[in-house]
Amino acid sequence: MHPLMLIGAVFLAVLLGGYALLTAFALPQTAPAKQRLNVEVQKEQAPTGYRPRTDPAPLLTQSLRGTKLNQLLQWELLRAGLLIKPSEMLVICLSAGLTMYLAGLSFHLSTATHGVLTLAGLAAPWIYVSARKQHRQKLLITQLPEALQLVASSLRSGFSILRGISVAAEEMPAPISEEFRWVIDEVNVGVSMDKAFGNMTTRTANPDVKLMVTAIQIQSGVGGDLAEVLETTSAMIRERFQLTAEIAALTAEGRLSAIILGGLPIGLAMLIHMLNPTYLRPLVSDPLGIGMLIAGGSLMLLGLFIINSMLNVDV
Numbered sequence: 437m438h439p440l441m442l443i444g445a446v447f448l449a450v451l452l453g454g455y456a457l458l459t460a461f462a463l464p465q466t467a468p469a470k471q472r473l474n475v476e477v478q479k480e481q482a483p484t485g486y487r488p489r490t491d492p493a494p495l496l497t498q499s500l501r502g503t504k505l506n507q508l509l510q511w512e513l514l515r516a517g518l519l520i521k522p523s524e525m526l527v528i529c530l531s532a533g534l535t536m537y538l539a540g541l542s543f544h545l546s547t548a549t550h551g552v553l554t555l556a557g558l559a560a561p562w563i564y565v566s567a568r569k570q571h572r573q574k575l576l577i578t579q580l581p582e583a584l585q586l587v588a589s590s591l592r593s594g595f596s597i598l599r600g601i602s603v604a605a606e607e608m609p610a611p612i613s614e615e616f617r618w619v620i621d622e623v624n625v626g627v628s629m630d631k632a633f634g635n636m637t638t639r640t641a642n643p644d645v646k647l648m649v650t651a652i653q654i655q656s657g658v659g660g661d662l663a664e665v666l667e668t669t670s671a672m673i674r675e676r677f678q679l680t681a682e683i684a685a686l687t688a689e690g691r692l693s694a695i696i697l698g699g700l701p702i703g704l705a706m707l708i709h710m711l712n713p714t715y716l717r718p719l720v721s722d723p724l725g726i727g728m729l730i731a732g733g734s735l736m737l738l739g740l741f742i743i744n745s746m747l748n749v750d751v
Contacts, residue, residue, distance in 0.1 A: 492527050515640065517568065517569075537550070579611075581673050591662055605617040615636055644677075690746065697739065
């Protein structure tokens with residue numbers, strides 16, 4: 437490739453990715469209730485987190501609209517706390533992959549290294565989304581007992597359940613305040629409280645949040661002291677969180693062993709390939725080598741699966 441063409445392609449990829457990142461993350465991620473709830477207005481199954489701004493990929497957005505893939509990706513982004521469209525996330529992934537691909541061309545890397553670098557660029561944004569989602573889930577688990585205790589105190593003071601949730605949304609930090617505020621916004625625009633709490637359960641995909649919503653819905657149906665129910669639920673969630681933390685501490689050594697055993701062969705192969713590119717060529721060119729790779733990879737995946745099954749304790 438001509439150097440000028442390479443420079444132009446790199447500049448275009450960086451410009452496109454930068455614009456997508458700017459529109460996705462740099463702009464305010466809060467919107468009025470009616471804009472954030474366009475799911476109810478448009479009768480969509482999943483909220484889109486719409487904000488009035490320029491769409492970097494209108495054709496892609498149009499092609500994804502109404503599909504199950506669009507709904508699945510949107511829920512994953514919402515669980516990570518990102519109010520962006522799936523099309524914008526796909527543009528970011530393609531831009532990152534293209535940038536890594538062009539970087540590999542500029543450094544004249546080998547085909548295998550070039551392919552790995554491109555795949556890493558494509559996967560990097562989703563790895564960030566997954567890490568952000570896990571971090572948000574941990575924050576939800578730690579904040580939920582205190583939030584429920586605050587709502588229960590508000591109920592004992594004479595407030596309604598909606599006013600108690602509003603107090604918790606004002607006093608608690610994100611992300612629990614964002615979820616409570618979303619419920620309040622949905623109720624304010626006409627959504628029933630049961631449906632608003634159901635949307636919260638789907639949006640968070642958190643078993644502790646589901647436990648809280650189930651307790652509130654049962655109490656609203658059969659009656660009783662909701663403050664006492666919330667206090668009991670808060671204590672149960674707190675004990676469950678402590679037990680989960682103890683199990684994680686006891687299984688930390690096994691999880692570390694799984695990471696080392698799974699990453700060591702791949703890292704060692706990459707190191708040998710960088711030092712001597714022809715040393716491992718028989719593994720991909722000879723039928724016997726290909727069979728050995730398949731057998732070794734299958735056994736490694738089986739071992740990782742067994743280790744994960746032993747360490748995955750359901751609380």
